[in-house]
Amino acid sequence: MKIDLNQYGLTDQLKRFAAGVPDFTLARVTEQHRETYQVISVTGFLPAEIAGKLRHDLTVTTDFPAVGDWVLITVAPDHQLALIQQVLPRQSVLERAAVSKTGAGQIIAANVDTIFICMSLNANFNVHRVERYLTMAWDSGAVPVVVLTKADLCTDVPAKLEALADVTLGVDVVACSARTGAGVASLKTYVTGNRTVSFIGSSGVGKSTLINDLLGSDVLITKEIRADDDKGRHTTTSRELLRLPTGGVVIDTPGMRELQVQGGDLTKAFADITTLASQCKFRNCTHQTEPGCAVQAAIAMGKLDTRRLESYRKLQLELSYSDMSARERENAKIQRFFGSKKEMKRTMDHVQKIRRR
Numbered sequence: 001m002k003i004d005l006n007q008y009g010l011t012d013q014l015k016r017f018a019a020g021v022p023d024f025t026l027a028r029v030t031e032q033h034r035e036t037y038q039v040i041s042v043t044g045f046l047p048a049e050i051a052g053k054l055r056h057d058l059t060v061t062t063d064f065p066a067v068g069d070w071v072l073i074t075v076a077p078d079h080q081l082a083l084i085q086q087v088l089p090r091q092s093v094l095e096r097a098a099v100s101k102t103g104a105g106q107i108i109a110a111n112v113d114t115i116f117i118c119m120s121l122n123a124n125f126n127v128h129r130v131e132r133y134l135t136m137a138w139d140s141g142a143v144p145v146v147v148l149t150k151a152d153l154c155t156d157v158p159a160k161l162e163a164l165a166d167v168t169l170g171v172d173v174v175a176c177s178a179r180t181g182a183g184v185a186s187l188k189t190y191v192t193g194n195r196t197v198s199f200i201g202s203s204g205v206g207k208s209t210l211i212n213d214l215l216g217s218d219v220l221i222t223k224e225i226r227a228d229d230d231k232g233r234h235t236t237t238s239r240e241l242l243r244l245p246t247g248g249v250v251i252d253t254p255g256m257r258e259l260q261v262q263g264g265d266l267t268k269a270f271a272d273i274t275t276l277a278s279q280c281k282f283r284n285c286t287h288q289t290e291p292g293c294a295v296q297a298a299i300a301m302g303k304l305d306t307r308r309l310e311s312y313r314k315l316q317l318e319l320s321y322s323d324m325s326a327r328e329r330e331n332a333k334i335q336r337f338f339g340s341k342k343e344m345k346r347t348m349d350h351v352q353k354i355r356r357r
């Protein structure tokens, strides 16, 4: 049986690329376990491991294959095991910032086209939260769509949309209810063809319910399976990249469920940087090019990972938004994402064009 990889998100660009490397087989990572992977190629699902040479070349954790990655594999003659020889460049990366001292970030999913930022229209509704999730989504390279769930529990949806208007600038917003089915059809328009989507948002907002809706009644992601994942047992197969019967792909990894937006005090999570910063020459040091910067000195001596400083900066920036007025936030975001309003307009036009394809 030959698998049509278009149904797993294959693009023409990847197809052309793969044609140029006939010694390898193109595959997409569908599951990630501690040491092993599962991939899908034209011949079907295969367990996979990282080839020795690639493992030798990989230095940071974020370079390792992750669910959603397109990889080049070779398959052992007995067809039982695929060896991942190369990870192809990623179109988007959903990454969790490192919290440990030395750690680099952790890839939660790769090559996601659309991220559904889910928030319920009742108790979970919070404008700042959407804003932080949006920052995370834009950083990933995927296009965010704000999905307001449980519309059946909300008596004034327009007021909620209005409250979000400032922060959802240039972003599609879909209100829906899995209970009544309202709005679910418009959600489905984002998940077609070779598109890959992911759902993020607080626990209990209805992500699984919506994913099950997309999957149809045959395939259900049950809590039981996920409970196994959480313990890291992985005795049963729990596919993390799912093909939808109507086209499109959903990536739903345990890491995605844990991906909560950060908030509050950075000094605890980044105690190392805060301690170093207290030794900088200038009290308002931004740790970039200032003389006498203890943070940069630590990086130069190999005592601090640059990625960690990057994560710190990102979070610091996100947190700073919460102290600004809505208008200031909007402008700061535009500056940050696009450089200017003009550039934003250009980017938005481009995104719309891609969406219409």
Ligand SMILES: Nc1nc2c(ncn2[C@@H]2O[C@H](COP(=O)(O)OP(=O)(O)OP(=O)(O)O)[C@@H](O)[C@H]2O)c(=O)[nH]1
Residues within 6 Å of the ligand: 149, 150, 151, 152, 153, 176, 177, 178, 179, 180, 202, 203, 204, 205, 206, 207, 208, 209, 210, 257
């Ligand atoms: N009233 C109402 N309840 C809903 C709706 N969608 C989901 N729920 C309920 O909300 C609860 C949580 O839904 P889940 O789909 O498990 O939420 P989740 O976001 O996947 O939660 P985690 O798996 O913890 O990340 C369940 O009891 C659902 O039945 C909806 O549209 N309306």
Ligand SMILES: [Zn+2]
Residues within 6 Å of the ligand: 277, 280, 281, 285, 286, 287, 288, 290, 292, 293, 294, 295, 296
């Ligand atoms: Zn400094």
